[in-house]
Amino acid sequence: MLQELFDNGRPAFAPGAHTELRGQLNRSRRVTLLGGNVIANSRSDISGVSARVYKNGTWGFSSMAEYSEDAAGTVLKAASENAEFMDRHVNGGKEPLPVTEGFVLVPEKDMQDVPQKMYLDVAKTMDAYVQSHCPGLQSRTVAATADSMEKCLLTSDGTRCHTISPRSYVYVFMTAQTNDGTPVELFKAVGGEGTFDENFADPQRYYPEIDRLYEQVMLKREGVYAQAGLKTVILGGMMTGMLSHEAVGHTVEADLVLGGSVAGPCLNRRVASDKVTLTDFAHHAFGERCPLPVFVDDEGVRAEDVTLIDHGILTGYMNSRESARHFGMRAAGNARAWQFSDEPLIRMRNTAVHPGADRLEDMIASVEDGYYLVDSGNGQADTTGEFMFGVTMGYEIKHGKLGKALLDTTISGVAFEMLKTVDMVSDTVVWSSSGFCGKKQPMPVGMGGPALRCQVMIGGR
């Protein structure tokens, strides 16, 4: 349906102005069981067209919740009028964006939907497994979810792209009580790129991960508080992914560099130890397909990898076409929009630290008194590079051996200082992709990395 709108030839783009016309459908599906009760059972299909026009340094944008030639004409006209309004009031005085060579991209397969019953059946199956195999929990929640984007993009450069990006997950939340009655929680997301029927035809394949989650929450209920202060820690791969995304990735998004991020004055300077190389991967990394591959962005730029830190030196930013011109860098497909009514923003794709040569066991054995921090519930970072992550699962390390589990705590630091303390990097990369990055609009992203040995501030109780 989206394709038809674009097969009828190039609409009436204003001459001489870079213009994008995009049709898009976002689907989301959700079933949530809280203690076996179906508390959410919802489906959402959001679709429409949008246009964006660049004139002398500012943009006009418009969108409409309708697929039709009339709607395309309406948003093109409104976007052009908005660009004129901004030009009259602001007069940015910049040159037109450089014209690039157009290309055509077609999807690998069609957009697929799955009946709501399958989400309910899988959620109930996995909930029943938790209920029967995980005694002693205070509460349990199982949520079956899927979201997907189908986009058709037409640009004034002649680029025509049709892309489909599905992903689906089941989240399992477990809560247990400590001896003094305090609730402790953990959750795990299983699934990844692909439709729900592709990922969950056999829910039993995820039971070992549920067993592991249960084991962790039961250890955590016997957990201890971390001692506050600057500590030697091993960050697990999930934590490294969070660090890559939150504490470094955002500071090297070119729009935030222009907004005053710490990365502005740090370009070509040392920001990490020479063991650290960080890349925002487009679609393949370390010889494999990325968790959420991106082949083209919403400005019609082919997606390529961006090396952000090369052996400790900050070497690049992620860019839109406009910011790439500003910094004299190459746009590599980072400008992405969440829904049809959203304008493209500079976003990460699959951001990860490269693996090293150390074995995780040796890294743990090397720590006399510290912590192994495995998983994080959430994280935030500042444009100064200051970061804070909640640590939901971790262990003491005493004399090179894992000790007791930790109760919830927090780590914090300044990314470009902390990364200079990295002196061991494990040989295995762990990825996650179930969350949304928040930056005016939500956006699915992948993040990952190996385990790192470093010094970090831990919050304690």
Place this chain on the structure above:
Amino acid sequence: MEKSMVMSKLEALGGVILQAAKEQGVQYAQCTVSEREKREFNVDGGSFSLMRTLFDRDVIITVLKDQKKGSVRINRFDEDAVLEAVRECVASSESAEADDAWAFADSPVEKDFLDGEPECDLEALFDRSRELMDQIREKHPKILMEQMITEHDRVEKVFMSTNSVKYRTLGGCYHFSLMYSAHDGEKSSSFFGSDVTLSKLDRPILECAMIEKELSAIEQQLDTQPLEGKFTGTAVLAPAAMSEIVLSTILDNYVSDSSLIDATSIWEDSLGQKVADERFSMSMTPYADYVVMGDRYTSEGFVSEGFDIIRNGILKSFDLSQYGANKTGNERAKCEGWNLTVESGDTPLEQIISSIDRGVLVLRFSGGQPAASGEFSGVAKNSFLIENGKVTHALSEVMVSGCVRDMLKNVRAISQETLRDGTVSIPYIAFDGVTISGK
């Protein structure tokens, strides 16, 4: 309120949805059908960058068939799409589990709501936006606006149910959202956000909410010093930090549907009991004169009313939906949303600070989601050290931790100064016994 052509169209579509649902054998159906228009200006990196105009639609359908619930949301108004959405919604409910707790407003009622300012004055919106940027450049030259979004939202919507409940809403408001930091050479502060929602553009935005005060505070954050060691002291939480630490914990972890249904709330048996200092009162106030476009009816179809969650330290009500109320044997909350009022105190902030030997003033909190118990730990962002009754300097890399349950009983003072941003009314509150740790 005179019915517009758009409203007539929305009602007609609502009628088609309810009729189609009834024909498919549901016992209950409700829908919200809305048409929205947004006008928006963006500033990025200190310069105007974008103007947006969005024409949006929304259809949310909920049905109950044999006590099984389904929901569908689309943004198309053509009859084929709407009828397909009803079929999907009914099919979705048929595959769900029956639950006797689902219940919706069942007394016939019809109301019109006219809220805020539905019509956008585009030139005035741009002029106020440019005036704000000019005034910030002049009065706060060290501030760099990372992003500013200024917008007007107009909505026409109808809520209809098969229980003869019908609400028509025509509304609109202006919203200003600022994200900024201070810079001096290579020195920079942590970022901060200021927001305000308005129905009129009758004064400079710099004078609204606490925007001027917050910009000044961030300019003072360029020369931060680390804190050595760890101590137990007083944390004065500014309104934003109050929301992030205390209010969200109360609403999410102590009085919400999920925390009470799965029995993780530590206040499960505390209705009518003292849970906070007697000076602490917290209410939902959707009709307060300082709230713009307040919540007018709940998603289950009940007309909203204000209510107390905590009054003079006593837990008066949970924040439960009708479903949550039926599940837990408690009463339904009388409204939804975040139109919160925390009662102000009678002490000026300066006087509160002058009474503190050692502590921190926290403007923003960056931390993980507090545990179900209310235990939290995170970075005190944009914070200042208080020593011997005075704010001495800005701090970097300071962590605060504690438990909201305990903090509510350790209130030192509540300020006269109050943030009113069009959504909430929140003062500064000083809490004793908070763990404050530096390097």
